[in-house]
Amino acid sequence: MKHQRGMLMIEVLISIFIAAIALLGMIGLSMKSSHNQMESFQRVQALTLVQDMVSRMNANRQVAACYSDGATGTVTTQTLPSCTVNIVATSTAAQQAMVNADLAAWQSELRGASEVNGTTNVGAMIGATGCIAQTDPVNNIYRITVAWQGLTSTVAPTLTCGKGNFGTNDALRRAVSVKIQIGNLTS
Numbered sequence: 001m002k003h004q005r006g007m008l009m010i011e012v013l014i015s016i017f018i019a020a021i022a023l024l025g026m027i028g029l030s031m032k033s034s035h036n037q038m039e040s041f042q043r044v045q046a047l048t049l050v051q052d053m054v055s056r057m058n059a060n061r062q063v064a065a066c067y068s069d070g071a072t073g074t075v076t077t078q079t080l081p082s083c084t085v086n087i088v089a090t091s092t093a094a095q096q097a098m099v100n101a102d103l104a105a106w107q108s109e110l111r112g113a114s115e116v117n118g119t120t121n122v123g124a125m126i127g128a129t130g131c132i133a134q135t136d137p138v139n140n141i142y143r144i145t146v147a148w149q150g151l152t153s154t155v156a157p158t159l160t161c162g163k164g165n166f167g168t169n170d171a172l173r174r175a176v177s178v179k180i181q182i183g184n185l186t187s
Contacts (some may be wrong), residue, residue: 001122007091012126016145024126034167035152037153038096038151039150039151039152039174040149041082042125042126042148042174042185043174043176045124045125045128045147046125046128046146046174046176047146047176048152049106049110049124049128049130049146050145050146050176050177050178051178052109053067053102053106053130053132054155054178054180055177056102056106056145057102057132057144057182058099058141058180059098060092060095060099060102061182062090062095062130063095063096063184064100064140064142064182065097065134066091066099067099067102067103067132067135067142068132068133068134068142069096071154071165075172095102095124105120105149106128106130109124110125110128110129110130110146111124112122112124112128113127124148125146125148125149125167125174126148126150127146127148127149127162127165128145128146129147129148129161129165130144130145130146130161131144131145131146131147131160131161131162132144132145132159133145135179137149139181140181140182140183140184141179141180142171142180142181142182143177143178143179143180144177144178144179144180145159145162145176145177146159146164146175146176146177147159147161147163147165147173147174147175148159148173148174148175149165149166149172149173150172150173150174152170152172153169153171153172154171154174156170156171156173157174157175159177161177162175162183
């Protein structure tokens with residue numbers, strides 16, 4: 001009995017130490033899982049917004065060039081063009097109004113207006129921006145891109161949408177893109 005004095009206390013301390021290490025590992029794993037879940041949520045939001053603009057452009061296909069501002073070939077949600085006769089000579093006032101309303105609605109969605117918490121928009125990605133570029137005017141091909149800020153650094157996307165919007169670390173930028181071809185239904 002004399003030789004075992006204090007052994008129980010040492011065993012308890014070692015057990016507590018091992019349990020603390022295991023709990024710290026679980027906390028780290030939980031934090032990593034939360035980051036991954038947020039990254040996944042943002043990517044799904046971006047894909048939904050890209051598909052939304054694809055649908056809007058297909059619904060107003062006769063003036064698709066207005067969506068990308070035919071003068072420069074690109075539009076971002078930071079600077080919205082206004083569809084005018086200068087861009088598409090055969091456009092009607094109703095088509096022009098629809099393009100302008102679509103772009104304003106898309107800009108609002110990118111800023112998170114679809115979900116609010118009190119007076120704060122919370123429904124979008126961090127620093128979201130959208131770009132629509134006419135990549136091939138002859139074949140009516142457009143690239144619709146949504147870019148946002150991720151939580152951790154990765155390889156910077158090759159797409160230029162949102163480049164430089166997230167400080168000096170472009171490796172925080174994420175982007176999803178889709179190319180669409182607007183069919184000519186009059187031929």
